[in-house]
Amino acid sequence: MNYQLTLPMKQTTDVYQLLTINLLTQMPIIAPSLLASNFFNLETECKMLNESSADWYHLDIMDGRFVPNISYGPMLVEVFRKATNKICDVHLMIEEPGNYAEAFKKAGADILSVHIEACPHLHRNIQQIKGLGMQAGVAVNPHTPVDALKDILADIDMVCLMSVNPGFGGQSFIPHTLLKIKQLREMIDERSLHVKIEVDGGVTLENAKTIIDAGADVLVAGSTVFKAADPIAMIAALKNM
Numbered sequence: 001m002n003y004q005l006t007l008p009m010k011q012t013t014d015v016y017q018l019l020t021i022n023l024l025t026q027m028p029i030i031a032p033s034l035l036a037s038n039f040f041n042l043e044t045e046c047k048m049l050n051e052s053s054a055d056w057y058h059l060d061i062m063d064g065r066f067v068p069n070i071s072y073g074p075m076l077v078e079v080f081r082k083a084t085n086k087i088c089d090v091h092l093m094i095e096e097p098g099n100y101a102e103a104f105k106k107a108g109a110d111i112l113s114v115h116i117e118a119c120p121h122l123h124r125n126i127q128q129i130k131g132l133g134m135q136a137g138v139a140v141n142p143h144t145p146v147d148a149l150k151d152i153l154a155d156i157d158m159v160c161l162m163s164v165n166p167g168f169g170g171q172s173f174i175p176h177t178l179l180k181i182k183q184l185r186e187m188i189d190e191r192s193l194h195v196k197i198e199v200d201g202g203v204t205l206e207n208a209k210t211i212i213d214a215g216a217d218v219l220v221a222g223s224t225v226f227k228a229a230d231p232i233a234m235i236a237a238l239k240n241m
């Protein structure tokens with residue numbers, strides 16, 4: 001397969017400017033997960049996303065160890081980086097993510113999230129990501145209480161709350177996540193922190209509003225976007241919830 005895309009590229013992405021715009025408009029940030037895209041036709045998929053009101057590319061990295069599936073690595077992140085000016089939000093579902101942070105920075109990641117369950121030295125991982133000039137996210141599995149984030153919250157830019165068990169697209173939203181979103185929203189607001197809440201997995205047109213009302217800032221949507229008859233209209237519908 002030829003991964004060279006011929007879309008127009010921009011040299012730099014002003015992540016902070018784009019993030020601020022979203023905070024000001026009060027609209028949710030929409031981050032389609034490319035895991036559900038048609039890999040035989042990536043150029044068309046990227047063009048579609050670039051023309052849409054999607055804010056971020058959500059890129060899922062799986063190693064077959066932390067999660068029971070393997071997806072892709074920095075090589076493909078680099079392709080997506082060249083295909084878009086939008087923010088590349090890279091979700092690492094891998095063991096020992098510290099060994100790969102630099103590679104994903106070089107590939108063009110703007111935001112790098114690591115799993116709390118994969119990081120015995122999470123604070124060190126976060127410092128490394130920030131030191132490399134990326135925004136730092138912490139992802140948490142459905143069984144991990146948000147309380148576990150208490151002592152790292154002030155150091156990070158985003159929490160990625162998994163609303164399915166990581167590893168596969170197309171699963172159903174776990175309802176208990178709504179309570180976790182509310183709890184986390186309180187933890188963030190009572191300390192006046194600027195940490196975004198991203199919700200990842202099983203987001204649909206039907207549950208998006210409830211998720212936003214619970215306090216989410218970023219909606220990741222794979223199947224809902226890429227399996228839609230009109231993905232651009234679906235992204236707009238999610239954004240205008």
Ligand code: DX5
Pocket residue numbers: 033035036058060091093164165166167168169170171200201202203220221222223224
């Ligand atoms: C799951 C991934 C998700 C997934 C979302 O391990 O982290 O980002 O691609 O896909 P949907 O929206 O289909 O649940």
Ligand code: ZN
Pocket residue numbers: 033058059060091200220
């Ligand atoms: Zn993800």
